[in-house]
Amino acid sequence: MFSVTQLCRIWRKSSFKTKKLTPTPLWRCRWCNCHTDRGNVSQQLNPEDRRNNQVTKRHKKQRTLCQPVLDHFDQQYSEELGDLWPYAREVLLDPQSWQYGIMLNRFTAVTGIAQILQAQGFSTLLPQTDVSVLHSNGPSITVLNSKYQEGKDTLSTLCISKGSPGDPHPQSDNSSFALGQDSQSEPALSFPPPSLQCYIHPSPLRFPSQAHRPGQLKQYYLLNAASLLPVLALQVKDGEKVLDLCSAPGGKALAIMQSASPALLCCNEPDLHRRDWLAKTLESFLPHSLKSRVIVSAQDGRSFGQSEAGLYDKVLVDAPCSNDRSWLYLCNSQQGEQRLKERAGLPSLQAQLLRSALLAVCPGGTVVYSTCTLSSFENFSVVETVLKDFPEAEAEDLWEEIAIPLSKYFTFSSNPGHGQTTQEPTLQTRDASVSFYRHRLGILVVPQPGKTWGPMFLARIRTRK
Numbered sequence: 001m002f003s004v005t006q007l008c009r010i011w012r013k014s015s016f017k018t019k020k021l022t023p024t025p026l027w028r029c030r031w032c033n034c035h036t037d038r039g040n041v042s043q044q045l046n047p048e049d050r051r052n053n054q055v056t057k058r059h060k061k062q063r064t065l066c067q068p069v070l071d072h073f074d075q076q077y078s079e080e081l082g083d084l085w086p087y088a089r090e091v092l093l094d095p096q097s098w099q100y101g102i103m104l105n106r107f108t109a110v111t112g113i114a115q116i117l118q119a120q121g122f123s124t125l126l127p128q129t130d131v132s133v134l135h136s137n138g139p140s141i142t143v144l145n146s147k148y149q150e151g152k153d154t155l156s157t158l159c160i161s162k163g164s165p166g167d168p169h170p171q172s173d174n175s176s177f178a179l180g181q182d183s184q185s186e187p188a189l190s191f192p193p194p195s196l197q198c199y200i201h202p203s204p205l206r207f208p209s210q211a212h213r214p215g216q217l218k219q220y221y222l223l224n225a226a227s228l229l230p231v232l233a234l235q236v237k238d239g240e241k242v243l244d245l246c247s248a249p250g251g252k253a254l255a256i257m258q259s260a261s262p263a264l265l266c267c268n269e270p271d272l273h274r275r276d277w278l279a280k281t282l283e284s285f286l287p288h289s290l291k292s293r294v295i296v297s298a299q300d301g302r303s304f305g306q307s308e309a310g311l312y313d314k315v316l317v318d319a320p321c322s323n324d325r326s327w328l329y330l331c332n333s334q335q336g337e338q339r340l341k342e343r344a345g346l347p348s349l350q351a352q353l354l355r356s357a358l359l360a361v362c363p364g365g366t367v368v369y370s371t372c373t374l375s376s377f378e379n380f381s382v383v384e385t386v387l388k389d390f391p392e393a394e395a396e397d398l399w400e401e402i403a404i405p406l407s408k409y410f411t412f413s414s415n416p417g418h419g420q421t422t423q424e425p426t427l428q429t430r431d432a433s434v435s436f437y438r439h440r441l442g443i444l445v446v447p448q449p450g451k452t453w454g455p456m457f458l459a460r461i462r463t464r465k
Helices: 004-015 067-081 084-092 111-119 225-234 251-259 272-285 301-307 333-343 346-360 380-387 399-403 432-440
Strands: 101-104 141-146 176-179 198-200 220-223 241-244 264-268 294-297 312-318 361-371 393-396 443-445 456-463
Touching (some): 067 084, 101 111, 101 251, 111 198, 198 225, 220 251, 225 251, 225 312, 251 272, 380 393, 380 456, 399 443
Parallel strands (some): 312 361
Antiparallel strands (some): 101 198, 176 294, 361 456, 443 456
């Protein structure tokens, strides 16, 4: 009988060894649904390999700090977050303290993975149901240039890449990519019940990542657990039409498919490089039999509300933003100064995307707006500005629904532009009307020592029927 550490050592060397992958054009991406119950992991591993790898704290080479960005954050966030900022700053400046979540893929065999995680001290973030193994041996499928038709000529999908906030002019691109639009019919498959399973650990341990292997679905996805909160807020139900307006790299789209079985999930990404990344992610986690339900499109999100007005039940706007974690490190001082100049234009872009989403959703539908920045100008202020233009839409309070139940794992704030000192959500407030108004505008996950998840902002808006 081998220890968990020994098992993970082998996985990392024999099963999850990553090699450099050459980007594959979308029209050449192949899907092969090959589900095999791997049973006890220890039965597959070489004893010699078990001595060579383990689940450990992450140790990467030292990152270079971008001082102009940090100076800007110090000035802005000390005012907006008050007493929370020094602790958030401590976390952001210590990447080795960052925690990682592990979202299991319900379309594969995950029992062995779950047992290893539990033995290693990981626990589930949400209440779970049993996950069955999906067995299927369908033919491979190709990502083709196609169009989804239902009452309208084409499904025009739009968005600006989260990685590239720059171009202010919408780019015309009418191509949509369905995951395997082939003419072959396949036998009906029994899908496992929707179950969003995410495992987290109180320490900054990271499970080894799995390499992309054509013909095999990955068993889990590594992520910042706070990124699941917008999906929880969206409350997708089986049979609904859902738009992921700014979808790349695809983690939230995967979470949607873990939590429900929508009739349609349109994953939009206009940037070619990020769209390739998105397609590869979907190919790695979703089975062939979902080919008619999950499509990848390539249009500009700002005009989506005009071309597909009222088509969707739910829309997720995970907007391009000044990603605080990456901006602190992925640039030199000159690039930092340039990014800070670009940052000033982001709220306008984000508001355009949110307006487009509100037009694309049907009466009574739901839009969730999210970012991965602490900036109130890109979060609360954007929601407040757009709501003034949509009297028929109303923001909903997420404090009691999400913040309070999950306060054990996350530190929440809902006090934009004012010093925040309370780190634990409570039902009691000194000014109930002001508190409710701020809660309606959204909630913010602030990284703190021991709870390093975030930044993540989310707000939910519902249109009236």
